[in-house]
Amino acid sequence: xxASPDVGTFAGSVAERIxxxxxxxxxxxxxxxxxxxxxxxxxxxxxxxxxxNGVGSWRTTNNGSAIDDPGSFVANLLDAxxxxxxxxxxxxxxxxxxGLMRVVNMAHGAFYVLGGYVAYEVQQRMxxxxxxxxxxxxxxxxxxxxxxxxxxxCIGALGLVVQQGFLRWNQxxxxxxxxxxxxxxxxxxDQVTAHFPRSGAFQVGGGNLAxxxxxxxxxxxxDLHLAGVNYSLTRLVILALGLAVGVLLWLWLHRTRTGVIxxxxxxxxxxxxxxxxxxxxxxxxxxxxxxSLAAVGGTVGASQGGVTSGQDGLWLLYSLIVVIxxxxxxxxxxxxxxxLVALVLTFSASYLPSTGNPAGIECCTxxxxxxxxxxxxxxxxFRPQGLFGKAA
Amino acid sequence: xxxxxxxxxTVAERGxxxxxxxxxxxxxxxxxxxxxxxxxxxxxxxxxxAASLIFLSAYGGMISLAQTALMGIAGYVIGNLVTKGGAxxxxxxxxxxxxxxxxxxxxxxITTAVGLILGAVASRSFGIYFLMLTLxxxxxxxxxxxxxxxxxxxxxxxxxxxxxxxxxxxxxxxxDKLYYIALGTSLVVYVVMRYLVRTPFGLSLQGLRDExxxxxxxxxxxxxxxxxxxxxxxxxxxxxxxxxVWWDGQIAPQNLGLGATIDLLIIAxxxxxxxxxxxxxxxxxxxxxxxxxxxIQFPFASEKGVLPWVGGSFNTVIGVVFLVIVLVSxxxxxxxWNRMWDAVRRRxxxxxxxxxxxxxxxxxx
Numbered sequence: 177x178x179a180s181p182d183v184g185t186f187a188g189s190v191a192e193r194i195x196x197x198x199x200x201x202x203x204x205x206x207x208x209x210x211x212x213x214x215x216x217x218x219x220x221x222x223x224x225x226x227x228x229n230g231v232g233s234w235r236t237t238n239n240g241s242a243i244d245d246p247g248s249f250v251a252n253l254l255d256a257x258x259x260x261x262x263x264x265x266x267x268x269x270x271x272x273x274x275g276l277m278r279v280v281n282m283a284h285g286a287f288y289v290l291g292g293y294v295a296y297e298v299q300q301r302m303x304x305x306x307x308x309x310x311x312x313x314x315x316x317x318x319x320x321x322x323x324x325x326x327x328x329x330c331i332g333a334l335g336l337v338v339q340q341g342f343l344r345w346n347q348x349x350x351x352x353x354x355x356x357x358x359x360x361x362x363x364x365x366d367q368v369t370a371h372f373p374r375s376g377a378f379q380v381g382g383g384n385l386a387x388x389x390x391x392x393x394x395x396x397x398x399d400l401h402l403a404g405v406n407y408s409l410t411r412l413v414i415l416a417l418g419l420a421v422g423v424l425l426w427l428w429l430h431r432t433r434t435g436v437i438x439x440x441x442x443x444x445x446x447x448x449x450x451x452x453x454x455x456x457x458x459x460x461x462x463x464x465x466x467x468s469l470a471a472v473g474g475t476v477g478a479s480q481g482g483v484t485s486g487q488d489g490l491w492l493l494y495s496l497i498v499v500i501x502x503x504x505x506x507x508x509x510x511x512x513x514x515x516l517v518a519l520v521l522t523f524s525a526s527y528l529p530s531t532g533n534p535a536g537i538e539c540c541t542x543x544x545x546x547x548x549x550x551x552x553x554x555x556x557x558f559r560p561q562g563l564f565g566k567a568a
Numbered sequence: 569x570x571x572x573x574x575x576x577x578t579v580a581e582r583g584x585x586x587x588x589x590x591x592x593x594x595x596x597x598x599x600x601x602x603x604x605x606x607x608x609x610x611x612x613x614x615x616x617x618a619a620s621l622i623f624l625s626a627y628g629g630m631i632s633l634a635q636t637a638l639m640g641i642a643g644y645v646i647g648n649l650v651t652k653g654g655a656x657x658x659x660x661x662x663x664x665x666x667x668x669x670x671x672x673x674x675x676x677x678i679t680t681a682v683g684l685i686l687g688a689v690a691s692r693s694f695g696i697y698f699l700m701l702t703l704x705x706x707x708x709x710x711x712x713x714x715x716x717x718x719x720x721x722x723x724x725x726x727x728x729x730x731x732x733x734x735x736x737x738x739x740x741x742x743x744d745k746l747y748y749i750a751l752g753t754s755l756v757v758y759v760v761m762r763y764l765v766r767t768p769f770g771l772s773l774q775g776l777r778d779e780x781x782x783x784x785x786x787x788x789x790x791x792x793x794x795x796x797x798x799x800x801x802x803x804x805x806x807x808x809x810x811x812x813v814w815w816d817g818q819i820a821p822q823n824l825g826l827g828a829t830i831d832l833l834i835i836a837x838x839x840x841x842x843x844x845x846x847x848x849x850x851x852x853x854x855x856x857x858x859x860x861x862x863x864i865q866f867p868f869a870s871e872k873g874v875l876p877w878v879g880g881s882f883n884t885v886i887g888v889v890f891l892v893i894v895l896v897s898x899x900x901x902x903x904x905w906n907r908m909w910d911a912v913r914r915r916x917x918x919x920x921x922x923x924x925x926x927x928x929x930x931x932x933x
Contacts, residue, residue, distance in 0.1 A: 356895070359887050363891070497704055546712060
């Protein structure tokens with residue numbers, strides 16, 4: 177293609193692109209870009225806080241714009257970051273299993289819920305005088321980490337049983353494996369409802385909600401000296417945990433022999449095993465690690481608002497969205513997907529107009545779930561394999 | 569070539585199919601009112617829904633887990649449009665009180681449009697990615713209707729089946745009416761699907777199921793074909809959704825939930841993902857289990873649930889049945905049927921059966 181005279185400049189490269197796309201390619205892209213710019217503008221300058229009478233316009237949101245109300249904006253940004261860490265913990269396990277074995281583990285959400293309950297039972301046994309809610313000052317770091325570790329081991333072992341007992345001899349039949357994990361998810365979800373929580377539940381919203389208590393030292397707000405925000409330390413702990421999981425996974429995959437084998441297995445399973453490497457052992461390790469990450473996520477979830485037996489679908493949904501957006505089987509993709517999904521979830525819940533109702537339930541914040549679909553549609557329209565996925 | 573249509577297996581299948589249709593037509597005469605209005609009507613409704621799933625899977629190579637959500641969307645459109653508010657009326661949803669015929673048309677049109685949009689988004693994803701994507705659509709739709717209080721919110725919109733189009737009439741007082749509507753719709757859906765897969769569109773759909781890259785190189789618009797197929801399946805799912813709200817009278821987010829999605833998948837898998845007939849067979853098996861096994865008191869049942877020792881509810885039973893079917897016969901009951909005939913042939917069954925097998929495979933495309 178002949179280089180245009182102003183090649184190299186931004187305007188030149190844009191002009192080049194538009195010529196390459198033609199009208200059919202350019203118009204939808206322009207509309208999408210315009211909508212994204214509008215959404216950003218809405219958050220940054222257009223949004224208005226509700227006035228005292230509760231009367232609002234299309235500009236009314238629960239928070240003001242980022243310019244008027246930087247505190248809320250920063251708090252929302254931190255909410256998104258910490259949610260991203262939480263999503264990453266769960267979805268990276270899902271993505272690891274998928275990338276390595278092409279298994280869509282539909283039981284990942286059920287593993288999450290079961291992991292949360294196991295951790296809850298262990299913490300109850302370790303700490304509580306009477307079964308039920310434990311005040312934060314009675315729990316030290318140790319009494320939070322051990323339940324998590326036990327949950328990781330239990331769910332990891334369960335994952336190993338599922339992988340060895342049901343999935344190993346169906347390798348390569350990805351649909352059948354997905355159906356098998358769906359059946360297992362149905363059974364686990366039902367058994368969890370029947371048997372958990374064992375020690376008297378901390379009943380808030382009815383049902384079988386179980387809440388793990390964070391270590392006492394995290395239950396405070398710290399002053400960030402940034403736009404006057406006091407932010408919850410527990411949420412920052414979640415972010416730190418997410419980052420730690422990311423760093424450890426990266427080191428494991430890139431700096432250890434097992435990790436190198438796993439990455440080789442992701443790229444070319446048959447070649448790896450032809451080199452005399454026991455790929456079955458690697459698969460088992462991958463499945464155990466991926467499942468135990470669901471348990472870490474479940475422990476965090478049980479600490480952050482509690483775990484109930486309906487959450488398996490929600491966390492399966494989150495895992496699916498994160499890997500669809502980020503790309504399958506890529507650590508970077510899981511991280512990018514988590515950040516994008518968390519941003520969309522957080523900001524659509526906070527910055528959609530809440531016209532005329534100070535409680536913000538009338539319109540339009542309740543439509544926030546639609547934006548996750550918009551995110552998926554946008555990413556898939558331009559990159560069907562996800563942001564960091566390899567072409568199929 | 570004519571002979572190939574009459575090999576023993578086809579004859580047996582046609583005979584059984586015809587017999588089933590005749591029995592179904594005489595259903596209200598033969599069976600008890602409970603059996604026709606609950607078991608069989610539900611079988612037809614979920615059979616139509618499962619047929620939309622199996623159509624996509626058998627002829628398009630797409631396992632869609634969004635069919636339940638599409639059913640639910642049709643149900644929500646009807647529920648919001650036809651119900652009337654005011655004193656003693658419905659409190660949930662938009663309570664527009666529109667003409668039921670218009671609502672019926674809108675439900676089908678809107679659901680098909682949503683299906684086309686979802687199909688367009690998913691049309692470039694294949695295999696397991698397609699399954700994951702459509703599952704995501706389904707769960708998002710579930711949360712959407714759960715959260716949006718204007719359109720109904722968390723609790724159900726009830727009393728929808730008081731308002732039916734004049735050509736349908738009073739289905740509350742005459743449940744057999746709905747029975748025949750569901751049966752007739754099932755037959756029409758089956759015949760249209762069988763016809764559709766023989767049209768040029770259906771043939772190219774099957775071509776791109778097997779060889780998407782090759783068909784794409786030959787100039788076929790692969791995403792467009794898959795989008796249209798998905799739109800058609802959405803229309804069929806909408807029919808099932810409308811029938812379901814007429815049967816059930818209400819629509820709630822749970823009708824679109826993960827549990828309902830998995831139930832429909834279980835129906836399709838029990839029947840067999842490869843053949844359309846499996847849809848109604850699977851629906852019948854599932855609903856019979858659902859209606860009758862639920863009431864069986866297992867010996868040694870613990871106080872925790874229906875099962876001895878392990879506890880848990882009926883879902884554990886369904887989960888185990890599903891697991892066993894997937895492990896033993898991933899192509900479901902129709903797969904068992906096909907393999908039974910293969911076994912008969914191998915054991916030196918009717919010799920012309922063996923001869924006609926090869927041409928039958930060719931003519932069957």
